[in-house]
Amino acid sequence: MLTTVFYILSAITLATAFLTILTKNPIHSAIYLVICFFSIAGHYLLFNAQFLAVVHIIVYSGAIMILLLFTIMLMNLNKEDERHKSGLTIIAAVASFCLVAFVLLAAFLKSMPIIEEYYVSGEDYQSIKVLGQVLLDEKNGFMIPFEFASVLLLVSMIGAVLLSKKEEKISL
């Protein structure tokens, strides 16, 4: 039964992902992306990763996509606003996509699916208690990268505040 759910979810994910880049209307493509995010959250749920699924929905569907939709709705994108893209941009985009795909493929081929072992041993691998220990433990956890990520977010926040200030104030 889980396999059927997986196939249905994958079909939805792939279809909406393709529709996101193929539709002409920017709002429609944003909505397709939201549906895509929801089905990815469904994939997390298939792994029984409840925290990841819920946080994915809160962050991506609930915050980022709403802000994106917001911007698109207010910007009123029309056909004539769209700048003509040069061939070089397209080649660069395709090249960078191929590089990302290469890295992902290598990662998938090398990775060891450990989840089956957890299923067999019945070990708790997804509850917030375990996740909190892994993320915030100072010695053998990911405390330092976690803090660095928050510094990165702070920097981008300061950047956004700086950008939204008036022009004459920054250009001294």
Add this chain to the structure above:
Amino acid sequence: MDSTIIIEKGIFIVIIFAITMLMAMYSTLAERKVAAWLQDRIGPNRAGKGGILQPLADGLKLFSKEEFLPDTPNKFLFVVGPAISMSVALMTSAVIPWGDKLHLFGRDIILQATDIDVSILYIFGVLSVGVYGIMIGGWASNNKFSLMSAMRAASQMISYEVAMGLSIIALLMMEGTLSLREISANQSGMHWNVFYQPIGFIIFLVCSFAETNRTPFDLAECEAELIGGYHTEYSSMRMGFYLFAEYASMFISSTILAVLYFGGYNYPGMEWAVENWGVNPANVIGIVVLFIKICFFIFFFMWVRWTIPRFRYDQLMRLGWKILIPLAIANIVVTGVVILLFDS
């Protein structure tokens, strides 16, 4: 999976659905009655005894009205908008513990549709998705006023979600769990969180007014500026769904307030009642107590609506970003210091 569990949960979900609908229906009547009471009027009293059938009459009227579609290129999204609002408003009730447990037919029935580890985060996730119903509906209406109103509603909901999340964190630091069931159980007796987290409670209360788009934060339906708000172009039961979703989410917000800060189904002397009267009567009283708390908060929502005038938009944003968020962060810091000093 055990088939009896599926049947049990199915029946339970249907009951919760029916109760939410009933509460939302009668909230519309209660709103008009409370408004009438506060303005020294009688209120609706023609349908049934004392106006008790008024919600049915309203529903019948909405269903029988002509469905009108505006000239919009997004007919599908126009129809989907109210559907999202309504289903999101109903989804939250899945993780709320309505009572401890009942002992029926030789088995313990847990009075909660599903007990997930991260139920508070689930509620926040569902709340954040609720903005889509308004945004999509307002945009698909192809009307500038609807779009403006949808933008207002969305920016207001996103802004207040931040303060709401921060106000919850202090509570979670005290409780050490994200499960609503455990939070309810921790508040047994009179250990209600409102006594330990009064500032967090006030911030959460203000934010839930903003999240449900109720006065004094109902700028999304500011009639003098925006005609009817995001549902200007809607008619018939589609508009009914938007209005109904507002009442359903008001009921859910009241429930969350009661569960998080006012002890949920707990009442003083519950353990004594379990020992002396048995599990079932004690828990039935618990459910009734929870519903009394919920009704009080619904009344509070209405009381505020008919007492306080609407904010101006810049005042609303200043309150959210410059007052509530720093206050919530200060509350987190104070709570952390107190926990470190006295709990370890």
